[in-house]
Amino acid sequence: MGVTHSDGTVGKALALLDTVAGFGRPVRFAEVQEVSDLPKATLYRLLQTLTSQRMLSYEPDRGTYQPGLRLVQLAHSAWRQTTLAPVARPHLDALSAKLGETVHLAQLDGGQVLYVDKRNARRPIPMFSDAGKIGPGYCTGVGKAMLAFLPEAERARALAQQSYFPHTEHTHRDAESLEAELAEIRASGISFDREEHEPTIICVAVPILDERQRPIGAMSVTSSTLRHSLDDLAQLAPALKTTAAAISREAAGLSLPSAPDIA
Structure with a gap:
């Protein structure tokens, strides 16, 4: 579930999505950081961007991230088309x-x-x-x-x-x-x-x-x-x-x- 640096910022963001989804449950920042080789500031910035784009969902009471509803929309579109x-x-x-x-x-x-x-x-x-x-x-x-x-x-x-x-x-x-x-x-x-x-x-x-x-x-x-x-x-x-x-x-x-x- 490690994050790689391939394909620039987009590659990092997609790898991060894979990492969060790979836990199979809501996950805290510290848990993602443990398996990531990204600098802490970069990791936090990418998580915030993915959350604002609804690719990830953040639960403030628990402090956890999980796949967002926009991913579900994209998945259904891909399922139908490809x-x-x-x-x-x-x-x-x-x-x-x-x-x-x-x-x-x-x-x-x-x-x-x-x-x-x-x-x-x-x-x-x-x-x-x-x-x-x-x-x-x-x-x-x-x-x-x-x-x-x-x-x-x-x-x-x-x-x-x-x-x-x-x-x-x-x-x-x-x-x-x-x-x-x-x-x-x-x-x-x-x-x-x-x-x-x-x-x-x-x-x-x-x-x-x-x-x-x-x-x-x-x-x-x-x-x-x-x-x-x-x-x-x-x-x-x-x-x-x-x-x-x-x-x-x-x-x-x-x-x-x-x-x-x-x-």
């Missing part, structure tokens, strides 16, 4: 009602996974993913489905940006082993999460491709090894592919990112 969620919503509803399992919709953001929508199973299972959360690309079904279909140079840059943190004993530890699986995903059009991010959590996923066969998103059906096997989930792949194709057709012509912004 995500697949509005187009995909009826398709997710139909697939969720048909299967009764957890359905995720995701897009790539800087080589990582941004969950943009979710439908819970009839019997919900606790798991990391929720709409708005950022997850790793290298050890999630939706992440691997999208990484597999990136153009080669972009895929190489994205793989270099993965952390390869061993979340479980099944997690990829390096780009070489991941790339071998991505080749299999390109051949089959199907990706799996084999308890790679969370113990007992498994999924089958497919990419959502544009007319150039570049990934604009991915969707998955997720369950637990306590309820299903990977073979069980593999049987749902045809329904996933049909839904992904329908979303792709409706998304044609929309201004959507087709690949991550990778420096």
Whole structure:
């Protein structure tokens, strides 16, 4: 949650927004200062500016900052304009009602996974993913489905940006082993999460491709090894592919990112 000096004052302010939001609760100035490398005066000035612009909200009785309502307005605008969620919503509803399992919709953001929508199973299972959360690309079904279909140079840059943190004993530890699986995903059009991010959590996923066969998103059906096997989930792949194709057709012509912004 540290604040960086990239991209001048604007970069500092955006990094500061990330820092405050990252606490997941109202936060005091001293707490922000502990994780910031900005001078105290600069930090205070940026917090005041962000508050006056309604990007942050300040509670004087508690002396705490938290994300402001203007961010909510911007988030809704971005959700409508730059995500697949509005187009995909009826398709997710139909697939969720048909299967009764957890359905995720995701897009790539800087080589990582941004969950943009979710439908819970009839019997919900606790798991990391929720709409708005950022997850790793290298050890999630939706992440691997999208990484597999990136153009080669972009895929190489994205793989270099993965952390390869061993979340479980099944997690990829390096780009070489991941790339071998991505080749299999390109051949089959199907990706799996084999308890790679969370113990007992498994999924089958497919990419959502544009007319150039570049990934604009991915969707998955997720369950637990306590309820299903990977073979069980593999049987749902045809329904996933049909839904992904329908979303792709409706998304044609929309201004959507087709690949991550990778420096």
